[in-house]
Amino acid sequence: MKKITITAIGGLALAALALSGCSGGSSGGSGSDNGRGPITFVQGKDNSNIIATLAAQWNKLHPDQKVTVKQQSDKADQQHDDLVQHFQAKSTDYDVVTTDVIWTAEFAAKGWLTPLEGSLKLDTSNLLPATVKTATYQGKLYGGPYASDGGILYYRSDLLKTPPKTWDELMADCSIAKRAHIKCYAGQFAQYEGLTVNFAESVNGAGGEIVKSDGKTPNLETPQALAGLNQLVTGFKDGDIPAENKTFQEEQGRQAFEAGQYLFMRNWPYAYSLAKTDSTSKVKNTVAIAPLVTNSSLGGHNLAISAYSKHKATALDFIKFMESPAVQKQIVLKASLSPVIASLYDDPALVKAAPYLPVLKESILKAVPRPVTPFYPAVTQAIQENAFQAISGTVAPDQALKNMQAAIMSAGSGN
């Protein structure tokens, strides 16, 4: 018995060593076909069935550099983990990957993305500057912006003639909601990334910042940040932001607003067409939009080239294709996404089809990105947990900011 056990353990150890020494797939080198060939494009679940059309258009133009689309789950966390798994295994299966703007720093710092410079340079002159910034890390461009996103303020035009311009005005308008016996303000305050988005908007809108311009050092123990957080805390305490918001992600708020229960809602542009077309929407003719009273958090997605791709030249051309005006127009019309080309926001045909575009443009121009740090998962967790405690009233706002600051410091030092 002993002999067998020893042999088994020895065999196992040897196997472990041998397998860990293998490199994945092939050695991700520069390929003898000058970096051109078929590629795989990875994105989250395609809700509007548009990517199949775009891929077909590309394949017609480039029959020997065909693109295969791989769709991941629709949950951002799972998309992130799927990319991480493939990068860690140095898999050559993925060529062009769709990255959320908050992942750029993390992936770039781990050396998983190819910098777009030299022979792989990308021209970004016609793109919105804010979107280009989201694809930049340490001064280098690591991806091509594909779609943007910004928050907009929805309100009931039958109850309110002019939308508020500041948070104080908004809170004052809550008296109108009380008179009409509906609730005042809906946002995303469940404990998930949406809370980081809303928290950042309040802090930035009050003149504070979460991290300094180096993107890493937290700067939350300032009166402005406290003022921003207090806007939310007071809102919850006074009931102007009802307690149920603590369970709200985007969908719950949208449904409540469509049912006519709220005067204001902070949400992404996708809710607009749904509010106007859903058969059970009670606000079809009374929904109106305005720019956020705070600075919007910048959302969106970029297209990046995996460091382990074997056909990087083709990948770059595909990114250029996806950023071309023709394709960008299609994603506005068919998928209600926000384009990254600045001029498209003023295109009359597009504005007619997507009336939220001018408001969205204002939002994006004033938008502030969330902290650009390779430790983003830890940083956003620090923000979410402490912000939630503050709005729940279990921790005083200044203490919550102190804890948040300490937690971000700890995350940034990699401890």
Add this chain to the structure above:
Amino acid sequence: MSSVAQAKAPSRPPTVKRGSQKDRERQTAIWLIIPTIVILALVIGYPIVTAIIESFQKDPGLDPSTGMFNQGGFAGFANYSHFLAQQCGTVTCPPGTNGAAFWTSVGNTFLFTVATVVLETVLGVWMAIIMNRSFRGRAWVRASVLVPWAIPTAVTAKLMLFMFATYGIVNVVLQQQILWLSDPAAARIAIIVSDVWKTTPFMALLILAGLQIIPDEIYEAARVDGASTTQQFFRITLPLIKPALMVAVLFRTLDALRMYDLPAILTGGGPGISTTTLSMLVVSQIRQGFNAAAALSTLTFIIIFLVAFVFVRFLGANVVATQSATKKGEA
């Protein structure tokens, strides 16, 4: 009761094992068990070994000049003290980090385990006894008992998310406006109820199989002797299903200690960290630094191992005592 004693110890004639017979038995036994061991070693053993090795390495650090990650070095026990002693570098881990969440998630995990296993055992025994009786339509009862276990966890979690929503059916029936998912106590209750609903069939089925061993004559004899239903249950049923019950409880406990799917989809670990289990903490940590995550997985493994050890040693869940041991009266 002589009939019970009879059923308790199926008669085994004594056999004297000669040396060569013992060797042959050992050979046969090894060949019979090798396939199982090989598969488990590959799928589970290899990751465990990898995890232990990685847990003694530091997570990659950020090179300030280039902004790129470079290799961490040897970390000793730093990853372990990060969680056990809440050491984040030189300070105590502040709220909002995984280090600070460790002991809370241990508490959550144990709370969920004890609550769900106890409830599932009691309900499972009850359901098994009913399913064992003969009555018309019992096939349908047995099929419907399995339904909760048969629905994929992801669907159950979404269903429960749906039912426990602020305007969901549970609040409508209770005529309350409980914020199930944003109140710590309510969220824990929601998870326990959902898990009990989903997993009781697992226990019921295993216990039902255990009930098959008991012949009807024992109950007849007991009834003739004048035993009441309660007495029959505690003196006959319970002792005789003990082996099956112990296996079911043991495995259910091990599974509950690794609970992930249900709380992850239902509450996401919130509000705060009131429903974060150890497995959820591991997933969160994997995104932030996989060496520390390896240490956390190893810690979880050790905790679960200790619980199983207590089970086997003290609660009699030892399934491998054989003929000779039984003869000697050990098992």
Add this chain to the structure above:
Amino acid sequence: MSTATEAVVTQGRRRRAAKTADYANVRYKRHVGASLRTGVQAIIIVIWCLLPFYWMIVTSFRPVDHTFDTNLLPIPFTWDNYATAFSTELGNHLLRAIGNSLIVGLTTVIVSLIFGVTAAYALARLEFRGKSMLAGIILGASMFPAVALLSPLFQLFTNIGWTGTYQVLIIPSISFALPLTVYTLTSFLREMPWDLEEAARIDGCTRLRAFWQVILPLAAPAVFTTAILAFIASWNEYLIASVLSTDATQTVTVAIAGFTGSQPHQEPYTAVMAAGTIVTLPLVVLVLILQRKIVAGLTAGGVKG
């Protein structure tokens, strides 16, 4: 038989019949009372188990914009969600996923049972040094958090080059089913009457034949129960499948998780409920077919004593 003997026999029969009838009468009365109690409890159990499932079915028939209605019947009624679930337009391949789950599940059950029964026989019946340690190792496989297996297994199978195959789904599935299978079967085999096997072997059967023809049929409830549990566990497994399967080998859990509404952020509750119903029904049918096997009692002759 002479008439006198006949008369004695008949008289004895009549007396026994009377006694049995008397006894049966008393038993009948107690039986009815017990039946009623059993029936009520059975109904409670069925309601408790099926209520959320009923809600799931009802929701699956509601139109998307009536998702949160709380009336008991799905009015307005629509088949749309089932159409969405089965349609391949949006990239959901539910039928293919069901097929994949079946392949993985059936292979898992067959292999787990073979390996499990052999290991259980060794643990329950044979004596050898190190048995406790081996049993402990098998149990130990159930102690490691499954979430921590994902990355190492993904890297391992990528290195071997097995991505997109069925074996990367089947092998982990077997390893999850094995510990429970081995332990359940071991504890059952321990309780088996081994003198039967001894008798058969003395009569000249090999160990294998004695086991296969005598002992295993008696352990049928345990075998079928573990088969059902292993199949369902494999059917419901999500984590490993989500990481190791590709579009072509996707199982149902991954397919359902990938359902989306027509807009980003939109939760397609109704379509998911429809998919969940579709996916659960085969399991219910399976159990209905097999449920007799899981309660086969000790009916083989010469055992009860």
